[in-house]
Amino acid sequence: MPGSVNISHHEATVAIGAPDAQRLASMLAEIAYLLEIPGPNRLSDSQLSILCDGKAADRDEVMHWARELGAELKARH
Numbered sequence: 001m002p003g004s005v006n007i008s009h010h011e012a013t014v015a016i017g018a019p020d021a022q023r024l025a026s027m028l029a030e031i032a033y034l035l036e037i038p039g040p041n042r043l044s045d046s047q048l049s050i051l052c053d054g055k056a057a058d059r060d061e062v063m064h065w066a067r068e069l070g071a072e073l074k075a076r077h
Contacts, residue, residue, distance in 0.1 A: 018077045025077075028070030035063040 016024070031051070034043045048057050 021073045021077055025070040025073035028066040028073070032063045032067040032070065035059055035066070 031043070034041065035048065036042075043051075045059075048059060048062065049055065051057075052062065
C-alpha cells in the first residue's frame with residue numbers, strides 16, 4: 001500500500017495509511033512536548049501512568065520514545 005507504515009512485533013504486523021501516520025506523528029510530538037515542559041500544562045505523573053497502561057513510567061524515556069517515533073513516522077512520509 002503506497003504511503004503506508006508497517007509496525008510489527010514478532011508475530012503481528014499493523015499497517016496504517018499515510019494520513020493516519022502523519023496524525024499519529026503529530027500526536028506523539030505533542031505528547032513529548034507536554035511531558036517535557038514545566039508548568040500547569042505539563043502532563044502529570046498520573047496522566048503519564050494512564051498513557052502507559054497504568055504502569056509507572058520514566059518521564060524522560062517516554063518523552064524521548066514519543067519524539068523519536070514521531071520523527072521516524074514523519075520521515076517515512
